[in-house]
Amino acid sequence: MENASESQSTQAAPLWTKVVRIGLGISIFLLLVAYPCYVQVSEGTSVVVTRFGKPTRQLMEPGAYFKLPWPVEDARIVDLRQHVFNTPYTATLTHDRRNVVLSTFVVWNVANPLLFLQSAGSVEAISAKIDGMVTAAKNTRMGGYDLSALVSTDSAQLQTERIEQQLLQDVQQDALDKFGIQIRQIGINRIAYESSNVAAVLAQMKAEREAAAKQLRALGEKDANAIRDDAVVRSEEILRDGRLEAGRIRANAEQRVSEIYAQAHLQDPEFYRYWRSLETLKRSLGSDSTIILRTNEGFMDLLTTPPPVPQTAAPSSPQTASEGRTVLLPFGSSPSNGEMQP
Structure with a gap:
């Protein structure tokens, strides 16, 4: 009896092991089949799903999504966070025929992932396109401003913020329509000059400072004259009052002296x-x-x-x-x- 039970348990063990192995194999197969169909959209990113290379949909909200496995459908991740691109130094000509070298920065992010992939496809490619757009806008806008709009000791003549806003208006809509990116800000990093323009810039700054100094001297002289005039008027008033008081005292004294002389003469x-x-x-x-x-x-x-x-x-x-x-x-x-x- 014992031998029979042992033989039955021995036969049952291999059967259970086979079932486990088969189930594990099926699970791994299903996992391998389902994994290419799973798409995870993270915060700050977007996924564009293409079918045989043709874009079909774009996933903007974070979460889990499904697609057909590759090579039927493919998922391309697009970063939606803001990027900062520093343009190289480019020379431009101002309205007063001064050659100035500008370096700008551009803050942008992807607003239309599908159009971004179709037009550029990568951050490196879109940076070159942004550089070309901003350079063209600088050459156009700086032709309407003198050098004093960028460099001046008088804050009223500086037009830097206005120039930056105009550059943003020139490239913002085109970048959104053509490349699917939203340009948030354009600013001037640094202003450089050619050696031939350094003397002109220094001369301009010197002239502005001399004009400011003359204005301050004129205001000081005006205030000094007003103080002198007030002092003269006040001194004349004091002298006038003193003369009047001295005249009254002198008259009283002379009257008293005359009375004393008259009294002495009478005695x-x-x-x-x-x-x-x-x-x-x-x-x-x-x-x-x-x-x-x-x-x-x-x-x-x-x-x-x-x-x-x-x-x-x-x-x-x-x-x-x-x-x-x-x-x-x-x-x-x-x-x-x-x-x-x-």
Whole structure:
């Protein structure tokens, strides 16, 4: 009995192994047949399906798709991300006959994958076409601008952004219609000059800076003149007010002096004449003056004939009487003594 069971299990084992092998083989075959029919569209890419080389459809949305196996149908992947292409240096002529060398950059992406494959087929091929389009646009547009539109110390004369927008408008629609690409931006990387134009560029920059300096000097001179004029007007006002105030003070002083002179003259006319003569004598003869006059003429008689003593004067001492006379000067309530010797 044991031998019979062992023989049955031995026969069953090879049968199971065969079934597994057959199933595995069928699975591998189906996988090999189905794999060429599977298409995976990733984010940022597109797939163009061709049948016997003729485009039939384009897959734009990410996901899994199926197609007929090769060689019936084929799938070509197109990158939809943005690309940056730097054009080589190209010489162009400006409106003022200046030769300038420009280098530009172009930002683009594929908008129509099917048209892109039919017209160019690769990034390298489309770069050459973009270079030709941008170069033609630069030659056309730069002919309408002077060199100062690219290089100038005056920001109002610079037209770089406007030139870039015009270049974009010139090539954007044609690139989309002919090659299926969308040009997003065109910008100027660098501006170079030939050796013959360097002196002209420097001379232009120097002239612009000199013009700006002259304008600043003119504004400064204008402000300085305005400040000077205001200062002159203000000084004249101050001087005028000072003259008016000095005139009032002088008038008041002269009035007060006249009142004092009048009061002194009324109190003692003879002594007033005597004191005024002394003042005139003092003003006439300085400290270093030498004059020879007769003592009996002019105001020199004051030295020999002084005025008489007023009746209100106090009696003098014997010593004072022997030496000369003492004269009281009645100025209000505070008299002052004056002594004169013949």
